Amino acid sequence: xxxxxxxxxxxxxxxxxxxxxxxxxxxxxxxxxxxxxxxxxxxxxxxxxxxxxxxxxxxxxxxxxxxxxxxxxxxxxxxxxxxxxxxxxxxxxxxxxxxxxxxxxxxxxxxxxxxxxxxxxxxxxxxxxxxxxxxxxxxxxxxxxxxxxxxxxxxxxxxxxx
Numbered sequence: 353x354x355x356x357x358x359x360x361x362x363x364x365x366x367x368x369x370x371x372x373x374x375x376x377x378x379x380x381x382x383x384x385x386x387x388x389x390x391x392x393x394x395x396x397x398x399x400x401x402x403x404x405x406x407x408x409x410x411x412x413x414x415x416x417x418x419x420x421x422x423x424x425x426x427x428x429x430x431x432x433x434x435x436x437x438x439x440x441x442x443x444x445x446x447x448x449x450x451x452x453x454x455x456x457x458x459x460x461x462x463x464x465x466x467x468x469x470x471x472x473x474x475x476x477x478x479x480x481x482x483x484x485x486x487x488x489x490x491x492x493x494x495x496x497x498x499x500x501x502x503x504x505x506x507x508x509x510x511x512x513x514x
Contacts, residue, residue, distance in 0.1 A: 381495025
């Protein structure tokens, strides 16, 4: 080492700002994420139990899942589709709004519309449950990252030694 080069030393100093609140926010993010995942799972199970309790069996002329019970979002979608197919066949391709008020098929098409709406509501509920669980995973990751960044114990500065 030549005499012209300054000597340096690493100095360990405590952080200049308090990070306790930032750590707490990170922990709250993790806790909130876990709660979102639990709520998403509970909602998914609840909707599945309700659909299963209805004992709906997909008919043989459906596009998929023939003979299976409606227990999830995909089977609910297929069942709603085949209900629409049957309703349109019964009404010669007319929807509820297109049928005359005194048409005897109108009640059947209306009932089919209600059933489809209920099935689509369950599909939306599955989507919300999945969204909540996904947001829970993100909240855990963000909370962990914030907590980890706030947990840096020291700041290292290189200073010139005189």
